Each structure stands twice: as C-alpha cells, then as structure tokens.
Amino acid sequence: xxxxxxxxxxxxxAVEKALIDPExxxxxxxxxxxxxxxxxxVMNCKMELAxxxxxxxxxxxxxxxxxxxxxxxxxxxTALIFEPxxxxxxxxxxxxxxxxxxxxxxxxxxxxxGIEKGDRVCIYLPMIPELAISVLxxxxxxxxxxVVFAGFxxxxxxxxxxxxxCKLIITADGGFRGNKELDLKIIVDExxxxxxxxxxSLVVKRTHSTINMLSGRDYYLEDExxxxxxxxxxxxMDAEDPLFILYTSGSTGxxxxxLHSTGGYMVYAGYTFQNVFDYQxxxxxxxxxxxxxxxxxxxxxxxPLLNGATxxxxxxxxxxxxxxxxxxxxxxxxxxQFYTAPTAIRSLAKxxxxxxxKYDLTSLRILGSVGEPINDxxxxxxxxxxxxxxxxxxxxxxxxxxxxxxxxxxxxxxxxKPAFAxxxxxxxxxxxxxxxxxxxxxxxVSGSLxxxxxxxxxxxxxxxxxxxxxxxxxxxxxxYYFTGDGALRDxxxxxxxxxxxxxxxxxxxxxxxxxxxxEAINDHTLVAESAxxxxxHDIKGSALYGFVILKEEHTDHxxxxxxxxxxxxxxxxxIAKLDxxxxxxxxxxxxxxxxxxRILRKIAEGELENFGDISTLLNPELxxxxxxxxx
Ligand code: WT7
Numbered sequence: 001x002x003x004x005x006x007x008x009x010x011x012x013x014a015v016e017k018a019l020i021d022p023e024x025x026x027x028x029x030x031x032x033x034x035x036x037x038x039x040x041x042v043m044n045c046k047m048e049l050a051x052x053x054x055x056x057x058x059x060x061x062x063x064x065x066x067x068x069x070x071x072x073x074x075x076x077x078t079a080l081i082f083e084p085x086x087x088x089x090x091x092x093x094x095x096x097x098x099x100x101x102x103x104x105x106x107x108x109x110x111x112x113x114g115i116e117k118g119d120r121v122c123i124y125l126p127m128i129p130e131l132a133i134s135v136l137x138x139x140x141x142x143x144x145x146x147v148v149f150a151g152f153x154x155x156x157x158x159x160x161x162x163x164x165x166c167k168l169i170i171t172a173d174g175g176f177r178g179n180k181e182l183d184l185k186i187i188v189d190e191x192x193x194x195x196x197x198x199x200x201s202l203v204v205k206r207t208h209s210t211i212n213m214l215s216g217r218d219y220y221l222e223d224e225x226x227x228x229x230x231x232x233x234x235x236x237m238d239a240e241d242p243l244f245i246l247y248t249s250g251s252t253g254x255x256x257x258x259l260h261s262t263g264g265y266m267v268y269a270g271y272t273f274q275n276v277f278d279y280q281x282x283x284x285x286x287x288x289x290x291x292x293x294x295x296x297x298x299x300x301x302x303x304p305l306l307n308g309a310t311x312x313x314x315x316x317x318x319x320x321x322x323x324x325x326x327x328x329x330x331x332x333x334x335x336x337q338f339y340t341a342p343t344a345i346r347s348l349a350k351x352x353x354x355x356x357x358k359y360d361l362t363s364l365r366i367l368g369s370v371g372e373p374i375n376d377x378x379x380x381x382x383x384x385x386x387x388x389x390x391x392x393x394x395x396x397x398x399x400x401x402x403x404x405x406x407x408x409x410x411x412x413x414x415x416x417k418p419a420f421a422x423x424x425x426x427x428x429x430x431x432x433x434x435x436x437x438x439x440x441x442x443x444x445v446s447g448s449l450x451x452x453x454x455x456x457x458x459x460x461x462x463x464x465x466x467x468x469x470x471x472x473x474x475x476x477x478x479x480y481y482f483t484g485d486g487a488l489r490d491x492x493x494x495x496x497x498x499x500x501x502x503x504x505x506x507x508x509x510x511x512x513x514x515x516x517x518x519e520a521i522n523d524h525t526l527v528a529e530s531a532x533x534x535x536x537h538d539i540k541g542s543a544l545y546g547f548v549i550l551k552e553e554h555t556d557h558x559x560x561x562x563x564x565x566x567x568x569x570x571x572x573x574x575i576a577k578l579d580x581x582x583x584x585x586x587x588x589x590x591x592x593x594x595x596x597x598r599i600l601r602k603i604a605e606g607e608l609e610n611f612g613d614i615s616t617l618l619n620p621e622l623x624x625x626x627x628x629x630x631x
Contacts, residue, residue, distance in 0.1 A: 003028075003029055003032040003271065003274060004274055004275060005275055005410060005413060005426075007413070008413050011410060011413050011426065014426040014427075015426045017426075018426045018427040019429075022042075022043070022427065022453065023041075023042040023043055024042075025426070025427055026042050026043065026054075026267070026427065026456060027039075027042045029267055029271050030042070030055055030058075030263070030267045030456075032270070033060065033065050033266060033267060033270065033306070034060065034064060034065050034068075034069050035055075035058050035059060035060045036059040036060060036061070036236050037057075037058065037059045038058055039055035039056050039057055039058030039239060039263070040056050040057045040058075041053075041056040041057075042054070042055060042056075043055075043056075043454065043456075044056055045454040047452075047453075047454060047474065047479055047480070047481065048474065048478060048479055049470070049474075050461065050466065050469055050470050050473065050474050052264070052454055052458055052460055053240060054239060054240070054261075054263055054264035054267075054454075054456045055239035055263040055264065055267070055456075056239065056240070057238070057239070058238075058239040058263055059236050059237065059238060059239070060236075060237060060239060060262060060263055060266065061139070061140065061142075061234035061235060061236065061237050061262075062139045062237075062243060062262055062265070062266045062302065062306070063103060063107075063136045063137075063139040063140035063234050064140075064234035065266060065270075065306055066136060066139075066301075066302065066305035066306055067079075067096060067099060067100040067103060067136065067305070068100060068234060070096045070308045071096060071097060071100060073308070074096055074308050075095065075096050075097040075100075076095050076096075076097065077095060077096055077308070077310065078093045078094065078095055078096075078310045079094055079095060079096045079098075079099045079305060079310065079311070080092075080093075080094040080099060080129055080132060080310075080311060080312075080313060081093055081094075081284070081310060081311070081312045081313070081333055082094065082128065082129050082313050082315070083312060083313065083314045083315065083316075083329055083332075083333070084176070084315050084316070085176035085177060085178070085315040085316035085317075085320065086176065086316075087321060087325070087328070091332070091333070092129065094129060096308075099133070099136075101230040102129075102133050102230070103133050103136040103137050103140060104137075104140065104229075104230050104231055104232035105225055105228055105229070105230045105232070106130075106133050106134060106136075106137035106225070107137040107138075107140040107141045107232040108228035108229060108230075108231075108232050109137075109202065109221065109224045109225060109227075109228055110137055110138065110141060110143060110168070111141060111232070112224070112227065112228055113168060113200045113202070113219075113224070114167070114168075114199070114200070115138075115141065115143050115167060115168055116141075116142075116143070117141060117142030117143065117235055117237075117241075118142065118143070118144065118241075118242075119143050119144070119167045119168075120143070120144045120145075120146055120164045120165060120166040120167060120245065121134075121138050121143045121144070121145050121146065121166060121167065121168050121169070121170065122146050122147075122148060122157075122160070122161050122166040122168070122169040122170070122198070123135065123138075123145055123146070123147045123148070123169070123170045123171075124147075124148050124150055124152075124157060124169060124170070124171045124184060124187075124188060125147075125150060125170060125171060125172050125175075125184075125204065126150050126172060126174075126175025126176065126177070126182065126184070126206060126315060127175075127290055127291065127313055127314060127315045127316075128172070128175075128204065128206060128313075128315060129313065130170070130172070130204045130221070131147070131291050131313075132291060132300070132301050132313060134170045135147065135244075135291065135297070135301055136301070136305075138244075139243060139244075139262075140232060140234050140235065141232070141235050142235040142237050142241060144164075144242045144243065144244055144245055145243075145244045145245075146160065146161075146164055146166060146244065146245040146246070146247070146257070147244070147246065147291055147292050147297070148160050148161075148247070148292060149290055149292025149293060149573075150175055150182060150184055150290075150292060151182075151290075151292070151573050151574065151575060152292075152572070152573045153187065153569065153570050153571060153572060153573050154187045154188075154190035154191040154570075155191075155570060155571045155572075156255075156571065156572050156573055157187065157188070157191040158190075158191040158192075158193075158194050158195055159254060159255070160247050160255065160257070161191065161192075161195045161197065161198060162194070162195055162197070163247075163254065163255075163257055163463065163464065164245050164257055164463050164464070165197040166195075166197060166198060167197060167198065167199060167200070168198065168199065168200045168201065168202065169188060169192070169198055169200075169201045169202070170201075170202045170204070170221070171184050171185060171188045171201060171202070171203055171204070172184050172185070172203060172204040172205070172206040172207070173185050173203060173204070173205055173206055173207050173208065173209050173211045174206060174207035174209045174211075175206055175207065175315075176206070176207065176315060176316070177315075177316060177317055177320075178316060178317045178319065178320035179320060181207055181209070183209070185203060185209075185211040185212070186211070186212075188201065189212055189214075192217075198217075199217065200217060200218075200219065201214075201217055201218045201219070202219055202220075202221045202224060203218055203219065203220050203221060204221045204222075205220060205221075205222060237262045238262070238263075239261070239262055239263025239264065240261050240262070240263065240264075240460070241261060241262050242259055242260070242261055242262070242460070243260050243261055243262045243265055243266075244259075244260050244297065245257045245258065245259050245260075245463050246258050246260070246293075246294055246297065246400055248294075248399075248400040248401070248511055249504060249511050249512050249513035249516060254516070255513075255516070256462045256465075256468065256469075256472070257462055257463030257464070258400050258401050258459040258462060258463075259459060259460045259461050259462070259463050260403050260457065260459055260460065261460050263456070264403075264455075264456030264457050264458070265302075265403050265404075265456070265457045266302070266306065267456045267457070268403055268404040268455060268456040268457030269298045269299075269302045269303040269306060269403065269404050269457065270302075270303060270306035270307060271404075272298075272303065272404040272405045272425065273298075273299060273303025273304060273306065273307055273309070274303075274307050275410055275425070276368070276394050276396060276405050276408050276410065276411075276425070277299075277337045277339070277366055277368065277394070277411070278337075278365070278366055278410070278411040278412065279304075279307055279309055279337070280336075282310075283309060283310070283336040283337060283365075284310045284311075284312065284333055284334055284335050284336050284337075284363075285299075285304050285309050285310065285311050285312070285335070285336065285337045285339075286311070286312035286314070286329070286330070286333070286335045286337065286338050286339065287299040287300045287304075287311070287312075287339040287340075287368075288314060288318075288326070288338075288339065288340040288341070288344065289339075289340075289341070289370070289371075291313075293400075293510075294398075294399070294400040294403070295339075295370055295371070298403065298404050298405075299339060300313060303404070312329070312333055312335065314329060318344050318347065318348055319347070322355065323348060323351040323352075323355040324355040324356070324358055324359065326338075326340070326344075326348065327355065327356050327358070327359040327361060327386075328358075328359055330359065330361055330363065330364060331359040331360045331361065331363075334363040335363055335364065336363055336364065336365045336366070337364075337365065337366045337367075337368065338364055338366075338367055338368065338386070339367075339368035339369075339370065339396075340368070340369065340370075341369065341370055341371040341372070341508070341509035342369055342371065342372050342373070342374040342375065342378050342509070342541060343371070343372070343508040343509050343539060343540055343541055344509075345369070345374070345378045345381065345382050346375075346378050346538065346539045346541075347539045349377075349378060349381040349382075349385075350538075350539070353385060356385050356386065361386060361388065362388075364386065364387060364388075364390075364391050365391055365411075366391055366392055366394065366411050367382060367383070367386060367387050367391045367392070367393045367394070368393070368394045368395075368396055369382070369393060369394070369395045369396065370395075370396045370397075370398070370405075370509070371506065371509030371510075372506045372509050372541045372542075373419065373496075373497050373498070373499065373541075374393075374395055374418075374419060375419060376418050376419050379393060379395075379418040379419055380418060383418075392409065392411040392412060392416060393409075393416060393418075394408050394409050394410075394411060395408065395409065395419070395420065395421045395422070396408040396421065397421035397485075397495070397497050399483060399484075400459075400511070401458070401459045401473065401483075402451075402455075402457065402458060402459075402483075403456075403457025403458065403459065404457045405425065406424060406425060406428045406430075406451065406455070407421040407422065407423065407424050407425070407428070407430065407495055407497075408421055408422065408423075408425060409421075409422040409423070410425075417490075417492070417494055419496060420490070420494045420495065420496045421495050421496065421497055422494045422495065423493070423494060423495065424495075427455060428451065428453075428455055429451065429452045429453040430449065430450070430451060430452070430495065431449075431450045431451070431452045431480060432445055432446065432447035432448065432449060432450070432487060432488075432489055433447045433448040433450050433477050433480065433482075434447045435447075437476075437477055439452075440489075443489050443490065443491050443492070443493050444488075444489070444490060444491055445488065445489055446486065446487065446488035446489070446498065447486070447487070448476070448477070448482060448483075448485075448486060448487075448501060449482075449483045449485045449486060449487040449495075449497070450477050450480035450481060450482050450483065451480065451481040451483065452479070452480050452481075454481075458481065484500055484501060484502045484504060485497055485498075485499065485500055485501065486498040486499060486500070486501045503515065503597070505532070505533075505534035505542050505544060506534075506541055506542055507534070507537075507540050507541065507542055507543060507544060507575065507576075508539075508540045508541065508575065509541070510575050512544070512572075512575070512576050514531075514532040514533070516571075516572060516576075517532050517544070517546075517568060517572060517576050517578075518530045518531065518532055519571075520567050520568045520570075520571040520572060520576075521546060521548060521564055521567065521568065523567055523571070524560075524563060524564055524567055525551075526550050526551055526552070526554055526560065527548055527549070527550060527551065527564070528549045528550060528551045529548075529549045529587065530546055530547060530548045530549065531546070531547045531587050531595050531597065531600055532544055532545070532546050532547075532578070533545050533547075533597055533600045533601040533604045534601070534604070535579075535580075535601075535604035535605050535606075536605065537579065543579040543580075544576070544577070544578045544579055544580075545578065545579065545580045545581075545582070545600075545604035545631075546564070546578040546580070546581045546582070547582050547584050547587055547600055547626070548564065548581055548582070548583050548584070549583070549584060549585065549586060549587065550583055557583060560581075560583070561581045564578070564581060565577045565578060565581075580604070580631045581631070582626070582629055582630065582631050583629075584622070584625065584626050584629065585622070585625065586619055586622050587600070587622070588600065588614070588617050588618075588619060588620075588622050588623055588626070589617065589618045589619060590617065590618065596617065598612075599611050599614065599623060600626075603623075603626055603627060603630060608627065611623060
C-alpha cells in the first residue's frame with residue numbers, strides 16, 4: 001500500500017488493513033523512511049502501563065530523514081522560506097543543501113560546547129530560521145530539544161529548564177513581533193539565576209539590541225559557528241531514543257514535559273503531513289503556528305521536511321503591519337496549503353473583507369484549522385472568503401501528547417461537515433466513553449473522547465514522572481488513552497469535539513491549566529483564594545474569568561486587577577491574563593471543600609438561574625452574592 005492515499009479506494013483499503021493488521025499497516029508506512037538498520041518488531045505496547053515501543057531496535061535519525069535523504073533529488077529546492085516580521089525585510093529562501101549545511105554546522109557548535117547524545121537543550125527563540133535549525137541540529141546529534149515558546153515569562157522558562165535539567169540554552173538578543181520588541185536575553189538572564197544546570201548559552205543576534213553577556217557562559221552563535229565545519233554525520237539513533245520534550249499545561253501543578261521518541265514520531269508526522277494536507281511535489285506549505293507549540297514542531301518543521309516540502313516560517317503576527325498580512329504572504333509565496341487556528345480566523349473575519357480582496361489567493365488548494373473547535377461561522381467565512389469555496393478545510397484534532405493529527409477529514413476523500421473533525425485517520429481507533437466508564441456503541445452518542453489502540457507518535461511519558469503520565473491519561477478508562485476532551489458522534493459516525501472536560505481552558509488556541517494560574521494569583525499578598533473558569537469569547541474562543549477572595553477588604557479594585565494580571569504575566573506569560581476579575585467574599589464549595597466550578601462556569605457564561613440543586617452546598621447563599629457583583 002502506498003504512503004499516500006491517492007483516492008477513496010486506496011483510502012478505504014488502508015482503513016481496512018489498519019483494522020485487520022495494524023503491524024503490517026504501520027510497517028509499510030515506516031518503510032517509506034530511511035533506516036540505518038531495520039526494526040525487528042513493528043509494535044510492542046502495553047496501554048494499561050503506558051509502555052510504548054514502536055519499530056523495535058530499528059535505527060534511524062530524523063534529521064537525516066529531513067535533510068540528507070533529499071540532497072541528491074532536491075538539494076537546490078527551497079526547504080524553508082523565512083518571512084520576517086517587517087514586510088520590508090527581504091524574505092529568505094533556504095535550500096535543502098543550505099539547510100543541511102547550516103544544521104550540521106549548528107550541530108557541531110553544540111558538540112563543541114559539550115552537548116552529547118541524551119543531553120537536554122532548551123531553545124528559546126523567536127520564529128527565525130535558527131529556531132528550526134536548532135531543533136534539527138539537536139536531533140542530528142541525539143540531544144533532546146525542549147523548545148519553550150518565546151512568549152513565556154522568566155519564571156515559566158526557568159521551571160521548564162529545571163524540570164528536565166537542560167545543559168545549554170539557545171536564545172537571541174531579542175525578537176520582533178508586530179510593533180513590539182521582545183527582550184529575550186533579559187528574560188533568559190533572569191531565568192538562569194535559578195537554573196544551575198545550564199552551563200552555556202548561545203545567543204543569536206536578531207534585534208542587535210544591547211544585552212548583557214556573562215563571560216564564560218554566554219556566547220554569540222555567529223562567533224561559535226566560525227569555529228566549526230559544516231560537516232556532521234547524523235548520529236545513529238534507536239527508534240525509541242527520546243527526540244524532544246515539549247511542555248503542556250496540566251489542570252493542576254507544574255507543566256507536563258511530554259516526551260516524544262524518534263522513530264514513531266517521525267513515521268507519524270511524515271504520514272499525517274502527506275495525507276492530511278495532500279502534499280504534492282513543489283507545493284508551498286504554510287503553518288502559522290509558532291515552533292514553540294507542537295503544531296509548529298510537527299507541521300512547520302518535521303512533517304514538511306520529512307516529505308521534501310517547502311515550508312514557510314513567519315516571524316510576525318496576522319495584524320502587522322495591517323490585517324492583510326496573512327493574505328499578502330499567501331500571495332507573495334504562492335502558498336498551496338494554509339494551516340492556522342480558529343482564533344486567528346475569527347480575529348481576521350471581523351476586519352474589512354477588502355484586506356482579503358487585495359490579494360490573489362488562487363494558489364491555495366487546502367485550508368487547515370487546529371487548536372480548538374472551529375465554530376460554524378468562522379468555518380464558513382474561511383471556506384468562502386479564503387478558499388473561495390474551492391478548498392477543502394481540514395479541521396484537525398490532536399494534542400501535544402498525540403504528536404500528530406488523529407482526527408481529520410482527508411482532502412477530496414472525506415465529505416466535509418462544518419465544525420466536525422469528521423473521522424479518525426486510518427490506523428487510529430477512537431472510542432467515546434460514558435458515565436459508567438463503558439464504551440458507547442453506535443452513532444448519535446456523546447461522551448469522553450478516548451483512543452483505544454496505540455499509534456506510533458503517542459507520547460512515551462511525562463519527563464521524570466511516569467506515574468503522573470499513567471494517572472493523567474490511562475487510569476480514567478483502563479486500557480484506553482483518555483484525551484481530556486468531550487466529543488459526539490453524529491448519525492454519519494462523524495466526530496465533533498465539544499471541548500475539554502477537565503480544568504484546561506483553550507484560550508486563543510493555547511492550552512492553559514487553571515491550577516498554575518490560580519497558584520500565581522494566590523501569590524499576591526492580599527489574595528486568600530481564587531478560582532479560574534473559562535467563558536465564551538468571540539475571538540479567543542474562551543477567555544478567563546477569575547473569582548478572587550481577598551484576605552481583607554481593599555478599596556482600589558482597579559489597581560488590584562492590574563497587579564493580579566501582572567503576576568500572571570510574570571509567572572506564566574501574557575497569554576494567561578484574565579479578561580475579568582471579580583472579587584467575592586467566598587467561593588461556592590461542596591461540603592467536602594471542593595470548589596463548585598460548574599456553578600462558577602455558569603455565572604461566568606452569563607447564566608442567571610438554573611444552577612441545579614445548590615442546597616447541598618456548604619454556602620448556598622454565596623451564589624446570589626456572586627451573581628449580584630458579576631462583571
Ligand atoms: C487540545 C490540545 C495539537 C493541536 C494544538 C493544540 C483542542 C485541538 C482541535 C480541533 C477541537 C481541538 C483539544 C485538545 N483542540 N485541535 N480541531 N477541534 N478542539 O495542542 O495545546 O496540546 O491542546 O486542543 O481540546 O485536547 P494542545
């Protein structure tokens with residue numbers, strides 16, 4: 001069976017094959033990649049123990065597969081198009097040959113600075129070519145990359161570095177984002193005060209701002225590159241050797257360092273990229289996600305390069321210098337596949353259509369959506385105005401933990417239905433679970449979304465805490481991977497994701513845990529307790545509403561609100577700031593002391609009644625009080 005589902009018949013036979021003989025199915029797909037030596041067994045997994053072993057004893061290297069493998073056939077082809085924040089700065093076209101050389105050179109710099117296979121390297125960079133190059137350089141020598149989104153604060157960065165004891169950090173003097181400059185090096189300096197594991201930092205010059213360079217620790221990357229060659233053989237990696245760690249918020253406690261391994265991730269990222277985006281030779285693919293998120297890992301870097309594609313990296317934001325920027329870039333680089341988030345679509349849909357009409361979007365063939373449910377209205381706006389009713393929209397459902405897309409239509413194969421992620425990809429077995437923990441059979445049901453069979457790119461563990469991995473994902477429904485999402489299956493067997501069923505809130509496509517935000521708020525000296533819930537927001541999908549109890553009454557609520565958001569910004573990042581903060585004398589609690597978030601959620605959503613039976617609450621009178629002061 002070929003790696004690409006060229007038509008519905010090939011697709012249907014793949015679905016069948018994957019059901020009947022998953023090992024043969026995945027083995028055939030994996031055979032499309034380069035292996036230094038073949039695997040002995042395709043899969044050896046124990047779902048209940050969260051033990052996953054794919055392509056056992058196979059040897060490969062993902063950087064080799066992304067670069068070296070393409071050199072003879074497409075060395076001169078553009079691998080990366082870099083589109084800078086400032087439209088007046090020239091775009092860069094980096095060929096496969098050049099990218100191979102730059103990645104090898106970067107890999108040599110890492111080695112020269114003491115990095116060995118298995119070491120963790122933190123990458124804290126803006127969306128510039130060096131970010132993709134650093135990721136691939138780590139993979140080339142078997143170092144484990146941990147990319148931290150450059151919008152995170154010093155505290156958030158430090159906790160991620162400490163958690164996996166990174167030895168080295170790659171950063172920049174600063175970054176450009178719209179009309180703002182990010183002071184990345186200042187943030188890194190602050191973070192490193194509490195990160196003794198870091199011995200070196202490599203600094204890319206991007207903004208050329210004046211920064212502090214600590215002698216013996218900080219080195220300019222450009223100087224280091226001068227000292228090494230552009231030749232570096234790819235390290236032979238075991239299929240199960242770790243490839244990267246990427247942190248995702250949990251509903252409680254510290255962020256979870258999801259660990260992905262080499263072989264399975266490679267096969268799955270390559271397979272899904274090819275099929276979900278129907279990638280054809282010479283296509284130009286653009287995923288707008290930052291490489292700091294899993295979407296950027298899998299579909300800005302690894303997936304496209306594994307397939308010898310041309311991928312666009314955009315440094316800026318959709319509204320700079322104006323609301324036509326995305327459409328201008330599509331026109332300029334003749335983008336064929338465009339992959340973005342519903343929050344971006346909604347924010348652009350509220351601007352004048354003339355921003356879209358100014359540009360030629362006829363190069364587009366496929367549109368993608370990811371990160372949160374795409375509502376009907378946004379879907380239709382995207383389909384009509386961007387796709388001109390000619391481009392299938394792939395509404396792709398997946399997670400940091402899944403490594404790649406699990407549920408999505410396939411262009412020109414799956415019949416589309418707005419706001420539905422439609423069907424699992426061949427090889428993925430989905431289940432909906434009911435209240436009694438039983439699997440719901442048949443159509444027109446809704447429940448907790450689970451996956452009941454392993455796939456190659458499932459996260460292997462939470463770095464340093466396998467127990468937490470087991471408890472978070474594998475205990476709610478024994479034998480199943482629990483996603484944390486709710487979903488329904490309609491009369492056609494199509495899936496619609498209805499949203500999180502845990503305490504994670506998706507704000508502008510970013511996954512935010514309520515726990516860490518509440519902890520940050522509680523650090524304010526005047527705050528006694530707090531609870532965060534989400535409420536619907538036109539652009540962001542969900543926004544955050546905070547209920548805060550003060551230790552003593554305070555008159556300047558405006559100032560307090562600012563201070564609370566500042567603490568959140570410092571500890572987590574500006575993305576986690578609250579839209580609304582309500583001060584209250586207490587929180588509705590059960591007799592066992594559990595906060596009734598269900599009630600708070602309803603209040604935040606604007607519900608005035610129908611709170612169900614509140615008589616069993618410890619403090620039912622509070623509900624009326626909170627309603628009275630609602631913001
Ligand atoms: C959560 C994962 C990997 C995608 C980027 C976010 C939500 C993601 C969809 C979609 C409805 C979606 C889910 C999921 N989500 N894609 N197409 N439709 N919801 O990765 O930060 O790990 O978040 O994003 O709630 O669990 P993430």
